[in-house]
Amino acid sequence: MNKKENYTAAFEELQQIVKDIEEGEISVDDLSGKVRRASELIKICKAKLTSTEEDVNAILKDLESTDS
Amino acid sequence: MPQLIQDKSVFTLLEVSQSIKKTLASRYGSSFWIKAEMNKLNHYSHTGHCYPDLVEKLDGRVVAQMRSTLWKREYQIINEKFLARLKEPLKDGIKILFLASITFDPIYGLSLHIQDIDPAYTLGDLESEKQATIAKLKSDGYFYLNKQLQIPAIPKRIAIISVETSKGYADFLEVIEKNQWHYKIFHFLFPAILQGENAISSIMYQLDKIRKVVHHFDLVAIIRGGGGDVGLSCYNSFELTKAIANFPLPVITGIGHATNETVTELISNFNAITPTKLAEFLLQKFHDFAQPVNSAQLRLIQLSRLILEESRHDLQFEARTFRNATGKTISLNRLEIKNIERTLEKQSYAHLQSQVIHLTNLSQLLKKDSMHIVQNESSALKYLVQNIPKASSAFFVQRKRNLVELENSLRILSPEAILKRGYSILWKNGKLVKSIDDVEQGDVITSMTVDGTIVSKVESKETKNNE
Numbered sequence: 373m374n375k376k377e378n379y380t381a382a383f384e385e386l387q388q389i390v391k392d393i394e395e396g397e398i399s400v401d402d403l404s405g406k407v408r409r410a411s412e413l414i415k416i417c418k419a420k421l422t423s424t425e426e427d428v429n430a431i432l433k434d435l436e437s438t439d440s
Numbered sequence: 441m442p443q444l445i446q447d448k449s450v451f452t453l454l455e456v457s458q459s460i461k462k463t464l465a466s467r468y469g470s471s472f473w474i475k476a477e478m479n480k481l482n483h484y485s486h487t488g489h490c491y492p493d494l495v496e497k498l499d500g501r502v503v504a505q506m507r508s509t510l511w512k513r514e515y516q517i518i519n520e521k522f523l524a525r526l527k528e529p530l531k532d533g534i535k536i537l538f539l540a541s542i543t544f545d546p547i548y549g550l551s552l553h554i555q556d557i558d559p560a561y562t563l564g565d566l567e568s569e570k571q572a573t574i575a576k577l578k579s580d581g582y583f584y585l586n587k588q589l590q591i592p593a594i595p596k597r598i599a600i601i602s603v604e605t606s607k608g609y610a611d612f613l614e615v616i617e618k619n620q621w622h623y624k625i626f627h628f629l630f631p632a633i634l635q636g637e638n639a640i641s642s643i644m645y646q647l648d649k650i651r652k653v654v655h656h657f658d659l660v661a662i663i664r665g666g667g668g669d670v671g672l673s674c675y676n677s678f679e680l681t682k683a684i685a686n687f688p689l690p691v692i693t694g695i696g697h698a699t700n701e702t703v704t705e706l707i708s709n710f711n712a713i714t715p716t717k718l719a720e721f722l723l724q725k726f727h728d729f730a731q732p733v734n735s736a737q738l739r740l741i742q743l744s745r746l747i748l749e750e751s752r753h754d755l756q757f758e759a760r761t762f763r764n765a766t767g768k769t770i771s772l773n774r775l776e777i778k779n780i781e782r783t784l785e786k787q788s789y790a791h792l793q794s795q796v797i798h799l800t801n802l803s804q805l806l807k808k809d810s811m812h813i814v815q816n817e818s819s820a821l822k823y824l825v826q827n828i829p830k831a832s833s834a835f836f837v838q839r840k841r842n843l844v845e846l847e848n849s850l851r852i853l854s855p856e857a858i859l860k861r862g863y864s865i866l867w868k869n870g871k872l873v874k875s876i877d878d879v880e881q882g883d884v885i886t887s888m889t890v891d892g893t894i895v896s897k898v899e900s901k902e903t904k905n906n907e
Contacts, residue, residue: 380593383733390736393743400751403744410740417733421726424626426597426656431628434653 379420386413457546464550468542471555475537476506481530488512490530494552508540508552518557525559526566527669527699531637537561570676573703577678582685586709589690592658593729595722598627599650599657599689601643603634608665608696608715615719623726628657634664634695635671640680647683659689662704663715665696675702684708694718859890876901 389410392398398406442449451459480493490510495502510518519530528534540552577583602609609629616625630646633639643662650660662684674680675695681703684691690709694717695702705711712718851857855865866873867886873879879898887894 379729383593383729383736386733386736390739390743393740393747398747400747403747407740407744410736414733414737417729420594420596421730422622422624424596424624426626428628431653431656434656435649 379417382413382416382420386410386417389413454546457544461544461546464542464544471539471541473537473539473558474552475535475561476504478530478532478534478536480532483515483530488515490515492554506550506552507548508554509543510554514555518559522557522559522562523670526563526673527697528562528566528671528673530557533637534562535565566673566676570673570703573676573678573681574706577681577685577703577707580682582682583707585685586687586691586707589688589709591690591692591709591725593725595658595725596624596626597656597658598625598722599653599660600627600629600663601632601634601646601650601660602629602663604629604631606634606663606665608663608694611665612661612663612694612715612719615716616722619723621723621726621730623723623730625722627661634662635674637674639671639674640677644680644683647687651688654688657689659709660687660691661718662691662693662695662708663718665694665715669697669699672697672699672702675704677703680704681707692718692721856890859888864889864894876903 389406393403393406442451442455444450476494476496478492479495482491482493484490489512492508492510494506494508496504515530522528522530537558538552538554539556540554542550543553544550574583600609600612602612613627616623616627630649632646633642647660650657672695684704685707692710692712693705693708694712694715695705696714701711710718710721712721859865865888867888868879868883871878873885879885879901881898881900883898885896885898887896
């Protein structure tokens with residue numbers, strides 16, 4: 373479940389960073405670190421939209437193992 | 441005519457049958473409207489005739505049952521009417537209001553000959569069945585179960601219940617596979633019959649299968665389309681709708697028809713009119729997630745730019761202020777240093793002067809004092825020099841006197857003086873004789889007196905008693 377909802381956590385963290393920056397909670401010193409983290413999170417979120425980890429063979433294998 | 445056998449009037453089976461037939465024909469000559477449940481349609485496709493099994497139930501128990509016939513021609517007409525009105529063909533398990541006459545055949549027995557069936561009655565019955573399903577789902581607590589499940593933010597993994605060759609399935613795949621944003625949706629087909637009575641068990645079978653691999657999926661999509669609007673009352677089945685409502689994953693539907701919504705569509709987590717719309721709904725979910733990510737990204741860029749610009753501006757301002765302030769401070773300090781320099785010069789000169797005067801004074805003082813000391817010391821020396829001869833001669837006279845006295849003492853103690861006084865010294869073989877033990881009888885000894893020596897021989901010796 374945790375792995376599955378990873379992107380929600382990533383998105384929430386991303387929003388928190390934007391909010392922190394918006395509210396002036398972030399100094400110029402921290403800015404580059406935060407922006408780097410944010411672009412990682414954006415990458416994670418976008419990757420979730422355009423990739424899949426599910427494997428047809430795994431499903432078939434599971435179906436077979438429960439049939440028997 | 442009955443035969444008389446052993447006083448009994450006996451009929452043949454055929455005679456009885458014909459009698460019944462005749463009686464029924466005269467008693468039930470016309471047709472009646474009858475209502476009953478058509479348990480089985482019993483349609484024989486090779487002849488086209490039907491032999492519906494009619495029952496009446498009371499509290500679930502069959503209280504009346506009768507066979508019936510529905511000939512090919514009537515069947516076709518009635519079936520058309522049903523399809524037009526109910527979107528359902530004539531089928532097993534529906535309640536019908538039909539016009540029939542009673543027939544009796546010596547071989548096939550009693551049956552009802554169906555001439556017409558009123559679709560309005562069955563429609564009402566189906567509708568009330570649908571309402572009954574809804575009411576039961578609600579009272580049993582199933583109706584809203586599936587709607588309460590949350591579709592994940594990104595519904596990526598979909599178990600599809602559909603027919604591989606159906607247009608609806610193709611439409612659905614077309615939309616999700618060829619989306620221009622390259623969203624990736626994983627899908628896996630669980631093929632099922634999607635209309636008619638067999639759909640109920642077929643769909644339920646596949647739901648059971650999906651349940652076994654439920655961890656691989658985010659939701660289930662039931663997709664149908666291109667099959668016309670016929671045979672959808674299966675989607676009102678209590679058993680099927682209960683299975684869907686109770687399913688652990690959100691079930692979404694795109695059954696694709698123009699009639700009233702079926703119960704399945706009512707209880708599904710989300711229903712779209714067509715499979716295409718269902719696929720678009722899924723893509724919209726992806727948009728809904730992507731859009732805030734994109735705007736967060738934009739906002740981040742804007743904000744970072746703004747912060748950097750602001751701090752650059754602040755820095756420039758600070759630098760300018762700093763330059764002004766430092767320039768002022770430096771020139772002030774330079775002035776002060778010059779003043780201090782001048783004061784230092786003046787003060788050190790004055791100090792030097794005073795030190796020179798002080799030194800001069802000191803040197804004069806030193807000169808005076810040292811002369812004084814030298815004079816004192818030289819007069820002391822002079823005094824000492826004058827006194828040395830006097831003191832030394834007195835010292836020498838005293839010493840001389842002491843020496844004379846010592847000489848006198850020595851003279852008295854000399855051996856010569858002693859010998860003069862009558863003492864002599866004995867020798868034996870050049871050695872001084874100091875004791876009686878030094879000589880033996882017969883030894884030759886030499887005695888020395890003040891004026892010569894005597895050689896003598898020892899006659900005897902006598903030890904002095906020293907008591």
